[in-house]
Amino acid sequence: AVVVPRSFRLLDELEKGEKGDAMSGVSWGLADAQDITLTNWNGTIFGPPGTAYENRIYSLSLTAGPNYPQDAVEVRFNTRIAMGCVDANGAIVPRWGILGTWKREFTIENVLEQLRREMTSSANRKLPQPPENASY
Numbered sequence: 708a709v710v711v712p713r714s715f716r717l718l719d720e721l722e723k724g725e726k727g728d729a730m731s732g733v734s735w736g737l738a739d740a741q742d743i744t745l746t747n748w749n750g751t752i753f754g755p756p757g758t759a760y761e762n763r764i765y766s767l768s769l770t771a772g773p774n775y776p777q778d779a780v781e782v783r784f785n786t787r788i789a790m791g792c793v794d795a796n797g798a799i800v801p802r803w804g805i806l807g808t809w810k811r812e813f814t815i816e817n818v819l820e821q822l823r824r825e826m827t828s829s830a831n832r833k834l835p836q837p838p839e840n841a842s843y
Contacts, residue, residue: 716776717745720815729753733819738768746771750782750819758832760788763839767822769815779809782818787841789834792825797843 711719724735732755738747750767754760766785772778784797792803799806805813805821825831 713771713773713775714745717771721745723816727816731816731820732823733816735769735815735819748780748815750815752819752823752826755823755827758826759834759836760826760832763836766842767819769818771815776811776813779806779813780815780818782806782822783843785842787837787843789836790825790831792822 720735721737727734729751732753733751735748735750737745738749748769748771750769752765752767754763754765764786765788768783768785770781772781779801781801782799784793784799787797792800794800799822801807804825805818
């Protein structure tokens, strides 16, 4: 199998994020357009309808370390949220879902979509949420 270099992979993810239409309820892009290392990313999740997250927009920070995509991205919510996989500082627990079973093929988009699906799970969908616009 051909192993695509980190920078090529991240450029591909960036292009997809910039062309995305957010119809899946998520969006992503570089935190700083001048970041030639492609390390720091912003993500957005639109709260799914019929959940405690509905009509809210959640901001996240993602870090693609030097070993990405071999190693998972680090993910942290900037917007306060009550969810089982989020610690007291807004970080996603590394053993959660897609991060805990990381495969090289997974992408930033996959992580954001999985988090949005997690919001609809029976364990999270009705959790009382912090006040709107509260941040970590």
